[in-house]
Amino acid sequence: xxxIKLDQFEGPLDLLLFFIKxxxxxxxxxxxxxxxxxxxxxxxxxxxxxxxxxxxxILMASTLMHIKVKMLLPREVDEKGEQIDPRTDLIQALLxxxxxxxxxxxxxxxxxxxxKVSFRGNFSEDEKIAPPEYDILLKNVTLFDLAKAFKKAIQxxxxxxxxEIKKINITIDEQIQFIxxxxxxxKELHFLSIVDGMRxxxxxxxTFVALLELTKMGQIGIxxxxxxxxxxxxxxxxxxx
Amino acid sequence: MDSIYYQVIEALIFSSDxxxxxxxxxxxxxxxxxxxxxxxxxxxxxxxxxLNKKYEEESKLSFRISKIANGFLFSTRPEYAKYLGFLSxxxxxxxxxQAALETLAIIAYxxxxxxxxxxxIRGVNSDYILNTLLEKNLITISGRAETIGRPLLxxxxxxxxxxxxxxxxxxxPKPREIDEIMKDEDFLDQKRKIMxxxxxxxxxxxxxxxxxxxxxx
Amino acid sequence: MDSIYYQVIEALIFSSDxxxxxxxxxxxxxxxxxxxxxxxxxxxxxxxxxLNKKYEEESKLSFRISKIANGFLFSTRPEYAKYLGFLSxxxxxxxxxQAALETLAIIAYxxxxxxxxxxxIRGVNSDYILNTLLEKNLITISGRAETIGRPLLxxxxxxxxxxxxxxxxxxxPKPREIDEIMKDEDFLDQKRKIMxxxxxxxxxxxxxxxxxxxxxx
Numbered sequence: 209x210x211x212i213k214l215d216q217f218e219g220p221l222d223l224l225l226f227f228i229k230x231x232x233x234x235x236x237x238x239x240x241x242x243x244x245x246x247x248x249x250x251x252x253x254x255x256x257x258x259x260x261x262x263x264x265x266i267l268m269a270s271t272l273m274h275i276k277v278k279m280l281l282p283r284e285v286d287e288k289g290e291q292i293d294p295r296t297d298l299i300q301a302l303l304x305x306x307x308x309x310x311x312x313x314x315x316x317x318x319x320x321x322x323x324k325v326s327f328r329g330n331f332s333e334d335e336k337i338a339p340p341e342y343d344i345l346l347k348n349v350t351l352f353d354l355a356k357a358f359k360k361a362i363q364x365x366x367x368x369x370x371x372e373i374k375k376i377n378i379t380i381d382e383q384i385q386f387i388x389x390x391x392x393x394x395k396e397l398h399f400l401s402i403v404d405g406m407r408x409x410x411x412x413x414x415t416f417v418a419l420l421e422l423t424k425m426g427q428i429g430i431x432x433x434x435x436x437x438x439x440x441x442x443x444x445x446x447x448x449x
Numbered sequence: 450m451d452s453i454y455y456q457v458i459e460a461l462i463f464s465s466d467x468x469x470x471x472x473x474x475x476x477x478x479x480x481x482x483x484x485x486x487x488x489x490x491x492x493x494x495x496x497x498x499x500l501n502k503k504y505e506e507e508s509k510l511s512f513r514i515s516k517i518a519n520g521f522l523f524s525t526r527p528e529y530a531k532y533l534g535f536l537s538x539x540x541x542x543x544x545x546x547q548a549a550l551e552t553l554a555i556i557a558y559x560x561x562x563x564x565x566x567x568x569x570i571r572g573v574n575s576d577y578i579l580n581t582l583l584e585k586n587l588i589t590i591s592g593r594a595e596t597i598g599r600p601l602l603x604x605x606x607x608x609x610x611x612x613x614x615x616x617x618x619x620x621x622p623k624p625r626e627i628d629e630i631m632k633d634e635d636f637l638d639q640k641r642k643i644m645x646x647x648x649x650x651x652x653x654x655x656x657x658x659x660x661x662x663x664x665x666x
Numbered sequence: 667m668d669s670i671y672y673q674v675i676e677a678l679i680f681s682s683d684x685x686x687x688x689x690x691x692x693x694x695x696x697x698x699x700x701x702x703x704x705x706x707x708x709x710x711x712x713x714x715x716x717l718n719k720k721y722e723e724e725s726k727l728s729f730r731i732s733k734i735a736n737g738f739l740f741s742t743r744p745e746y747a748k749y750l751g752f753l754s755x756x757x758x759x760x761x762x763x764q765a766a767l768e769t770l771a772i773i774a775y776x777x778x779x780x781x782x783x784x785x786x787i788r789g790v791n792s793d794y795i796l797n798t799l800l801e802k803n804l805i806t807i808s809g810r811a812e813t814i815g816r817p818l819l820x821x822x823x824x825x826x827x828x829x830x831x832x833x834x835x836x837x838x839p840k841p842r843e844i845d846e847i848m849k850d851e852d853f854l855d856q857k858r859k860i861m862x863x864x865x866x867x868x869x870x871x872x873x874x875x876x877x878x879x880x881x882x883x
Binding site for chain 3: 469477
Binding site: 396 | 682734747748751
């Protein structure tokens with residue numbers, strides 16, 4: 209007779225399958241009294257050690273005892289008038305469990321095979337050229353979005369500012385530098401936050417032209433913002449190669 | 450599909466550290482060379498077969514493209530396992546326990562499945578094992594059942610497919626029908642299984658074992 | 667050196683996660699096939715050259731073995747760099763950083779939530795991440811709080827549900843449920859250890875016995 213070890217069984221169903229196999233019992237005609245007795249001996253052993261695991265075994269023990277009692281009573285009948293074997297549910301559960309136990313065994317072979325396989329380990333030397341974000345961005349931001357943002361920036365200016373007459377010395381190059389400087393500090397900038405505080409229309413116009421210039425040069429990207437009439441600028445990594 | 454894309458497809462799969470699917474390959478090619486490039490998932494699949502045939506018959510490479518977890522991934526041929534195992538600590542990672550395999554089998558076939566359903570089939574409380582499998586990313590929470598108490602539902606992940614070397618879920622072995630099991634007199638050899646489990650507890654032995662197995666192949 | 671080692675060297679370089687040097691390759695080969703195997707660093711170097719020549723001239727492969735200061739490693743040929751770049755930028759668009767995931771989780775469970783509330787929980791400025799999540803359409807502005815300054819309120823979107831395969835928001839696993847799955851892990855571990863100790867002696871015997879059995883199988 210095999211010596212029973214405590215951690216061999218995944219649960220009460222596994223233990224019952226073991227008894228059935230070991231004693232060459234017919235699963236469809238399980239000798240309930242005998243198997244209940246053996247089962248209880250096992251449960252007594254593990255009860256002392258592990259309450260958590262024992263719980264499931266105790267539940268099964270009570271099921272077995274329940275079936276045992278039912279076996280002694282006159283059989284119940286189903287709607288067709290056929291006698292119900294009190295062991296039916298248990299047999300069903302055992303077969304269902306066994307079905308997956310078998311699959312698990314096969315999966316164990318898959319696991320073994322797969323453990324013989326290795327994947328590529330080192331990717332550090334693969335050269336990658338990031339795609340020009342510029343392209344992708346134009347898919348999200350339409351010219352209409354750009355125009356709306358611009359219009360908004362202009363509209364928000366206080367009307368009295370427009371009346372001031374003053375020569376403004378400002379160049380596109382200066383504004384290009386201005387935008388790049390701002391982008392040094394922040395990864396992303398809202399267009400509105402750049403023109404915020406600019407009081408003259410011409411300054412905004414030139415900033416806007418500078419921004420278009422930078423986009424064309426591939427130095428910055430533009431993407432859509434969740435605020436209407438605004439968009440986000442961000443610096444592009446200069447592609448190497 | 451133009452045959453110049455053989456190398457591109459190869460390069461894309463080679464450079465990917467996770468299984469790469471046809472859709473992503475097509476997206477990269479069309480994204481760069483234009484939406485009008487004609488290329489279909491079937492053609493990618495064919496290309497992979499052609500490449501694998503070349504690797505094996507002409508180039509005699511020690512690796513090939515595996516179809517795994519709904520995608521393609523380069524992997525070594527199993528015959529080199531013993532050399533690779535010698536240098537890497539990966540191989541000494543523990544196998545899954547019998548309980549974990551059983552639980553995975555049930556989840557894989559019954560998914561999405563709730564914990565109570567799983568526990569009914571296994572006959573044991575399964576909190577611990579579910580937690581382990583979730584941590585290993587072999588299963589995930591896939592939603593909630595519409596039944597009373599709305600219990601969480603569990604299903605398998607792509608990592609699960611990768612772990613067992615499966616391309617898709619339907620590649621799992623088919624469980625036998627219950628009446629088939631019933632006819633079968635030869636129950637699983639319980640004794641042998643127990644032994645196997647015990648071996649697996651001992652990593653040292655296991656490494657030795659796999660080396661021996663490999664050597665005899 | 668026997669030419670059967672061409673493939674072994676190739677497989678070792680392929681699967682190593684660090685650049686692999688000749689000494690390690692020799693160690694693996696001698697370790698498995700015996701110290702008397704004749705193999706020198708020069709031969710390994712030669713083998714790599716032969717392999718590279720084969721990859722390039724015969725097989726026209728899109729990858730090769732590179733030699734860098736501390737060893738050999740595979741790399742994809744630079745002519746495919748733009749395809750690789752496209753793929754990796756697509757991937758990074760899809761991926762959520764840990765910080766983004768954490769932020770998303772807080773918003774999902776606490777919604778509707780204001781930026782100050784969020785930042786109190788996370789302890790860091792969250793402008794950038796909020797923007798990223800808004801861009802990915804995983805969160806949205808759901809209104810304004812009635813508190814001073816009427817700050818914006820953030821919540822998750824339908825896209826968020828889709829991303830995580832949820833039918834509705836209440837399908838999110840409750841923290842209590844996660845606790846339940848995690849519960850008693852340590853406790854069970856302790857119990858297991860006690861049991862294992864009790865049967866340890868027997869296990870030792872079994873291992874020996876079963877190894878013998880396996881060998882004869």
